[in-house]
Amino acid sequence: MDFLTSLLTDFGQQILSSVTAAFAIAVIGLNLHFGYTGLVNIGQAGFMLIGGYGLAITVELGGGFFLGVAVGLVAAVLFALILGLPTLKLRGDYLAIVTIAAAEIIRIVGDNQSLSQWTGGAAGIPGRVYQGAFTALSPFPDQQLQIGPYNYPLTSGDSWFLRIVCWVVLAIVVLLVWLLMRSPWGRTVKGIREDEDAMRSLGKNVYLVKLQSLVLGGVIGAAGGMLYVLSSSVQADSLGRTTTFLLYTCLLLGGAATVFGPVLGSVLYFIVIIGLNDVVSQFVPKQIMNEQQIPQFGWIVVGIGLMLLVIFRPQGILGNKKELSFGD
């Protein structure tokens, strides 16, 4: 019973977490690309990184929090345009390779020591450099608050304030996507995913709509990246290929091309990871799997889970199989 309560407490903790919300936001951006428009963007973590750098460097140079947010978002728009303008006319997998390569370039450049006076090199920009600008906006006093079993600071660090902001932003983004997808633009986007040529023959500017989708999803990704770094630090390596892969896992788990799929997927993903670790470390003897092998085993399960998910339930949990024919 003890074990079960602690497991459930862990779950609740993870559901509340700002990281979950930040990831869910980035996944929603990816969902716009991949789920709704059919654009295979394997560089979503690059958008997150750009958002993080935009915010942190602006604040570091004295620009203030809101200017930082603006810079991060504008940088993401530019990045999306640079990627999208030339590639969106080509076949789908070219975009895939270009986005992964571009995200990798951002990561490598961010890692490099030559820009370390701004980016901090591989060590990154520590949270204390820019998080102050955010916590200063908090209306709460600087103390701990316990709600149920959860005890967090109100203002600083990974706080209730950050959690509230993250979930409010998430709600806004979900609402935005929901409205967008009910609009004519949303129908066009989905039409492009289903049959590009048909949309073209209907007189739609497919290229422009794809580009709009890429920019919008990228900007949402950057917003997720900013919220993500607000509880940690900006390190290029932390937003690399693996993160993009995780975003895909979350998206496909919850259901691509659904409004709530990304949120559900992100929450479930973290719950599965935590639950797996908890259960394995509780019930598997150390001779069979030592301390270090448990999380590694978790990753193997995630990888295989991603494969099985795509093969056997490509629509995810919330998706509609009929609607979903992403690819080709």
Next chain:
Amino acid sequence: MPAHPRRGRLATVWAIGAATAVALAACSSPSGSGSSPSASSSSSSSTSAAPAPAPSTKIAAAAACPSGSDPKTTFKLGTFLPLTGSLAFLAPAAIGGSGLALQDINAAGGVNGQKACSISVDSSDADNPTIGSTNVKKLLQARVSAILGAESSSVTESVLPTVSASNTVMFSPANTDDALSGASKWYFRDAAPNKAEGDALGKQIVADGNSKVAILVFNDAYGTNLRDSTQAAIEANGGTVVYGAKGKNQEFSSKETNFSSEVQAALAAKPDAVVIIAFDQTTQIVPALVSAGFKMPKAYFVDGNLNDYTGKLPANTLNGAQGTAQGVNPNTELRKKIQAWYSNAGGGTITSFGYGAESYDATTLLALAAVKGGDSSSATIQANLLAVSGANGGTVCKSYKECVGLLKQKKAIHYEGLAGIGPLNDKHDPSTGYVSVYRYKGNNPTEFVNAVKGGA
């Protein structure tokens, strides 16, 4: 191996420890054992018979914490070590060091009369940030008395805001980034900051008659930091750094797998000596250096890669090469102990012993702070850590048992750790550490050359 004054005493401490060591059962009470039947790896029989000391030949894995135990009364150590990812090869030594310390603590009667226990989570590396941030919250939610970790300075940077906002002590056995000095009132470390080691290493290099030095350094907070301090020491003593100097952008990526161009560029500068500041990449750098005709006795290693390369490199490749490591020659005895503990806990052979002694010391210091303050809450530990490390002076003691004895007599203590770190200073860094210089015999850095006082 030339004897060192400290080793004899160390061996005695160990001998006493070994003689008195009794097996630990899981620290859960017998009634709780039903819910956690596999918490102990030793045997199921010893778990069910918790109060009875098991045969002394058996040692158990780190005692897992039963859920719901009160952090004020039970010393709950949360270990936050890189179980996966690019630093995972460093984890076994730290797991072993802290596990061994907990075993010694419990053998000496636990903390404030209660068995100490631990909760282990994965910190992973900077590439997988969600793991660390998720897992550290698990520890905070479990209200651990203190967190031992992280190994990577980058990971510490990213979770520290959360940890310190939750008023929890975070004690790193391995962070060496100078930027973390005084980062938070909740943050402590006992790995000597790179400054001490770099200073000792730089002086050693120049004293050996090398004036032009190439530094092969990987792009990571640990690497560039240690490089900066080594370079400063070399230049202050009349040498020059001809490759890999600060601001030259000659660092290699920590994920690099092909070192041919780095090695060629470094040797093109005609260095007298080469310093390799890297972790596991060293296995690949050395062959590249030797292939290019470099004589390995002129190579210098650092604590991150001063490992036994037997079986990984041809016999005697490294003969004569030197390297520095924090602490005073914690070599063989402690390594054997840690290895024995780790094997018993289901682990394999430990390849890198870096930060094993520091983990042992960190765990012991945290427990001592809890004893001194009378309870195991994080706030109490935070308030007493500096004192037990000897920051205000006090009687020197060398083991948990000895120190607790002194504390019971209300004496001020100075726990002198196995890593030889000296008291923690007001920035929560080790004030004077020792840095040892070793020379490779064959492929094993066994010849103790010198131990110099760091903190210069």
Next chain:
Amino acid sequence: MPSPRRSRRLLAALPGAVLLGALASALLGAAPALAASPSPTPVPTSGTQSVVEATASCAVNDTTACVRGALHDDNGNPVKGVTIQLTPPSGTAVPTRTDANGSYVYTVKKAGAYRLALVPASLPKGIKAAAPSRTVQVSLGQLTPGAFALTGTFSGSKSTAGPTVTPLTMLWDQISNGLLLGLLLALASIGLSLIYGTTGLSNFAHGEQVTLGGILAWTFGTVLQWNFLVACIVTVLVCGLSGYVQDRLIWGPLRRRGLGLTQLMVVTIGLSLALSYVFQYFAGAGVHALTPTIQLTGGPLDLTANAYLAMLISIVVLVAVGLALQRTRIGRATRAVSDNRALAAASGIDVDRIIRLVWTVSMALAGLAGILYGLVYGGVNWATGQAILLLMFAATTLGGLGTAFGALVGSIVIGLVVQVSSLFLSGDLRYATALLILILVLLFRPQGILGRRERVG
């Protein structure tokens, strides 16, 4: 070795005598020198105890400091027989001479600012010291290096410097390295290209197949101690088998179910994630050296024997694959499948069988590349293949996605670009150049160097 010991005793006696003399003179008339001494420590009276002693070796401890250094001329040869003097804050200079290694050692028992000097007259002809005297700070428990910058060479000093390094030789070295990397990449990525050609799939797990080769070779050759050649052959066979099994169990059935290419690509991402942690789970996270042998570099390309061998094997295998694709029936069938699957099927080619063969051969080649990569670059770890995956994509895209010969040309170009750009760019940025080229190629010539136009869009 009796002589050093004797000289050590001699050296030890020397400063003692000097000190005795100093003491005598102090007692006789130079009393102020004693009074001026700030330290209350009594001046040692016996010859065996002194503040500074020239010794053969010195070990630092809490009460001892060492002052050490070594003299070398411009050729890096030790300069012996030079007189060095270390003068305590109060007291007279203690002289010593550099030994056959050009080094000298002082053991010091008291902290303070010491004067370290080199007697220029004792230097061999042709050598000059820029700054023969300076103050060094000595603290107990620490080592104080005493370096002197010397210029010139003494007569008989042999040049020990290697061949001169010019920008041209450095360029040549990087071109050599680039060819090597290119050939290894070609071996690894030809399968990537063939799979793309025949099935349209971008396999993100291809890097793990390269790693698999290296890890298996390490398991068989190093851990199990098999004969290395046998280990390699078994490794390649197992890797090939893994391709066969994969196609049989995963890719074949998925093709028949008509799963979209994008979905398949995400499946490969999952596979890549799972495999890389399988490696960590079983082999650990460290670097595994395949064979503990190191050869010296040499030959026209200034590479190791392993590297030449790896290049040779790559070329032979690549030519064999190329010829097989051009000349054999199966090869022609493979090309037919990549040109037009439906047409190939209609003309009686068993498309599934061809694709299964392509998977088998591709994975075997990737495994072989992993072995060679580990041999040439000193080891493999769980992320080795991952690290070069994007380079492989760059190579195949540059050469023209889906063409075997194109993969070779693309790989060599990428190898050269990566290595040569390391002359101008720091560490990891050279990979960024390769990726930048990848992007530019996709933008301006998406069919690649050797690809055909109709593949696009």
